[in-house]
Amino acid sequence: MAGKVDLKVVLLGKEYGGKTSLVERYIHGKFNAQAPYQSTIGAAFGAKKVTVNGESVTLGIWDTAGSERYESMSRIYYRGAKSAIVCFDLTDPSSFERAKFWVNELKQTEEDCVIYLCGTKYDLVEDNKKARKVDASSAKEYADEISAKYVETSAKTGYNIDYLFMMIAEDFVNVTRNKVQANKDEDSSVALRLEQPPMNREKCKC
Numbered sequence: 001m002a003g004k005v006d007l008k009v010v011l012l013g014k015e016y017g018g019k020t021s022l023v024e025r026y027i028h029g030k031f032n033a034q035a036p037y038q039s040t041i042g043a044a045f046g047a048k049k050v051t052v053n054g055e056s057v058t059l060g061i062w063d064t065a066g067s068e069r070y071e072s073m074s075r076i077y078y079r080g081a082k083s084a085i086v087c088f089d090l091t092d093p094s095s096f097e098r099a100k101f102w103v104n105e106l107k108q109t110e111e112d113c114v115i116y117l118c119g120t121k122y123d124l125v126e127d128n129k130k131a132r133k134v135d136a137s138s139a140k141e142y143a144d145e146i147s148a149k150y151v152e153t154s155a156k157t158g159y160n161i162d163y164l165f166m167m168i169a170e171d172f173v174n175v176t177r178n179k180v181q182a183n184k185d186e187d188s189s190v191a192l193r194l195e196q197p198p199m200n201r202e203k204c205k206c
C-alpha cells in the first residue's frame with residue numbers, strides 16, 4: 001500500500017447501494033456476482049496511487065457502511081474528506097433520496113469537499129429500461145443544482161470506474177495547482193507593493 005495519502009475520498013450512500021463493489025472493482029479489478037452480499041460494518045479503507053500529468057497522487061478511499069445503524073460512524077469518516085462519492089443504486093429510488101440526505105450533510109459540514117454523484121449498477125439498466133428507477137436527466141439536474149459532477153458506473157463490467165477516480169484525482173491536482181498559483185500571485189503582488197518607492201516623497205531641500 002502506498003505510504004502518504006494525498007487525497008481523502010469518502011463513499012457515502014444507502015446500504016446495498018454498491019459502494020464496496022465499486023471500491024473493490026477500482027482497487028482490485030474484481031467483481032464477484034456469486035459472493036453473498038455482506039453489509040459493511042463501520043468502514044473500510046483502501047488506497048491507490050495514480051499519476052496525473054506526471055504527478056503522483058495517492059487516493060485514500062474510505063468506504064462507509066450504508067446501514068442507518070452506522071450513520072453516526074459515517075460522519076466520522078467523511079470528516080476532512082476532500083472528495084465524496086455519493087452513491088445511489090439506479091434501480092432503487094429510495095437510494096436516490098438517501099443520496100440527497102448525504103449531500104445535505106456534506107454541504108452543511110464539509111464546505112470544501114467536492115461531491116461526485118454516482119448512479120451505480122449501470123449494467124442492470126443498460127439493456128432493461130424498465131429496471132431504471134432514477135432517470136439520468138433527473139440525476140443530472142440534481143447534480144447541477146448541487147454543483148456536482150454526475151457519473152453512472154457498473155462494478156460488474158467496470159464501466160466508468162477508472163474514469164470516475166481519475167476525474168477525482170485530476171480535479172484535485174487542478175484545484176491544488178490553482179491554489180498554489182493563487183498564493184504565488186498573492187506573494188508577488190505583496191513583493192511588488194513592497195518594492196514600490198514611497199509615493200509623494202519630499203525632495204531633499206539641501
Ligand SMILES: Nc1nc2c(ncn2[C@@H]2O[C@H](COP(=O)(O)OP(=O)(O)OP(=O)(O)O)[C@@H](O)[C@H]2O)c(=O)[nH]1
Pocket residue numbers: 013014015016017018019020021022032033036037038039040041064065066067120121122123124153154155156157
Ligand atoms: N449487477 C450489479 N450488481 C452490483 C453492482 N454493484 C454492486 N452490486 C451488488 O449489489 C449488492 C450490494 O453491493 P455492495 O457493494 O455490498 O453495497 P454497499 O453499498 O457497499 O452496501 P453496504 O455495505 O451495506 O453499505 C451486492 O450483492 C453486489 O454484488 C453492479 O455494478 N452491478
